[in-house]
Amino acid sequence: MAHLFRVHEIGDPEVLSWEKDDLDPPGEGEVQVRHTAIGLNFIDIYFRTGIYPVSQFPYTPGLEAAGVVESVGESVGHLVVGDRIAYASSQSGAYSEARNLAADQVVKLPDAIDDQTAASIMLKGMTAEYLLCRTYPVKSGQTILFHAIAGGVGLIACQWAKHLGATVIGTAGSKEKAELAKEHGCDHVILYRQEDVVKQVMEITGGGGVPVVFDSVGIDTFNQSLDCLQPRGTLVSFGQSSGKVPPLDIGLLSAKGSLYLTRPTLFNYISTRDALVACASSLFQLVEGGEIRVEVNQQFDLIDAPRAHQQLASRNTTGSTILMP
Ligand SMILES: NC(=O)c1ccc[n+]([C@@H]2O[C@H](COP(=O)([O-])OP(=O)(O)OC[C@H]3O[C@@H](n4cnc5c(N)ncnc54)[C@H](OP(=O)(O)O)[C@@H]3O)[C@@H](O)[C@H]2O)c1
Known part of the structure; x- marks a missing residue:
């Protein structure tokens, strides 16, 4: 038996309903995991509010967690009972005390990474990896713009970009957030509520603009992100915390300098076991080596998930x- 949240309809945080479940044994290719820490992500809000469609109701939210393997289904070779594990999985269900999930979406945790850190980095940190190393491989000496730099993905990506040798311009909504970003290596923080982002980026880059913008804010920032780019620059639009970007006339990309636009998602970058393991290993290496420092800045009891949302x-x-x- 396990407690879990179920969502029966789209709505406010109150639609998260705390229920009991008789957990079945894991099926073929699955493991049963008892969670020790669960990651909160903005995507959980997109599903709850209907910005992203869910395949069926009710569903249990949550894509990221750490825990211990409690039992192992048939045909699982790489995990045994008692293994410390973590995952970022496209199969939701992390808002639970325990669950079953496909074993091939689970990785073993190195001893040096504690469970709370693991639950904080699997989805956010692997996102930083694919964005900065594969969607647009950032090179040493480049200056990049990363929105919401003090957020979950933002602080990890900031440190990763510094590790790659980039100069990081970030945006943040308050002075406190700006300070935090600077403590994590951000070179220039633009307080977008009081400063003109495009003007500041042009000033910092001597009028040239940046080769790449990583934009998870969406509708509020999309147009200014295009305006911050150099000719033939790339806009990586990877989220919509402020709302969905409306349909676009692709002629705009030509008019603003033959720009590239991509809308990536993590699960296309870790869709094979090899890709997942490589991505997680790069992340663990940087966290173990101290290049990426992860603080859990907010911790809630699982039952308080509506307040966390x-x-x-x-x-x-x-x-x-x-x-x-
Ligand atoms: N495509 C992918 O593969 C992928 C994977 C992971 C995450 N993401 C996206 O990355 C983004 C960051 O995720 P996260 O979980 O780490 O969240 P987060 O960045 O910790 O939180 C969102 C931040 O966005 C900023 N923001 C700007 N306008 C906002 C608005 N209208 N409402 C709410 N927030 C607003 C806020 O920072 P300020 O106060 O500084 O503005 C806020 O703290 C999300 O958009 C998420 O969907 C995408």
Whole structure:
């Protein structure tokens, strides 16, 4: 038996309903995991509010967690009972005390990474890896713009970009968030509520613009992100915390300088076991080596997930947030 959240309809955080479940044994290719820490992500809000469609109701939210393997289904070769594991999985269900999931989406945790850190980095940190190393491989000496730099993905990506040798321009919604970003290596923080982002980026880059913008804010920032780019620059639009970007006339990309636009998602970058393991290993290496420092800035009891959602949606969080079962 396990407690879990179920969502029966689209709506406010109150649609998260705390229920009991008789957990079946894991099926073929699955493991049963008892969670020790669960990651909160903005994508959980997109599903709850209907910005992203869910395949069926009710569903249990949550794509990221750490825990211990409690039992192993048939045909699982790489995990045994008692293994410390973590995952970022496209199969939702992390808002639970325990669950079954496909074993090939799970990786073993190195001893040096504790469970709370793991639950904070699997989805956000692997996102930083694919964005900066594969969607647009950032090179030493480049200056990049990364929005929401003090957020969960933002603080990890900031440190990763510094590790790659980039100069990082970030945007943040408050002075406190700006300070935090600077403590994590951000070279220039633009306070977008009081400063003109395009003007500041042009000033910092001597009028040339940046070769790449990583934009997870969406509708509020999309156009200014295009205006911050050099000719033939790339806009990586990877989220919509402020709302969905409306349909676009692709002629705009030509008019603004033969720009590239991509809308990537993590699960296309870790869709094979080899890709997942390589991505997670790069992340673990940087965290173990101290190049990426991860603080859990907010911690809630799992049962308080509705309040955690409200805080994340209201921009009241910084860095990573976890839910404790
Ligand atoms: N495509 C992918 O593969 C992928 C994977 C992971 C995450 N993401 C996206 O990356 C983004 C960051 O995710 P996260 O979980 O780490 O969240 P987060 O960055 O910790 O939180 C969102 C931040 O966005 C900023 N923001 C700007 N306008 C906002 C608005 N109207 N409402 C709420 N927030 C607003 C706020 O920072 P300021 O106060 O500084 O503005 C807020 O703290 C999300 O958009 C998420 O969907 C995409």
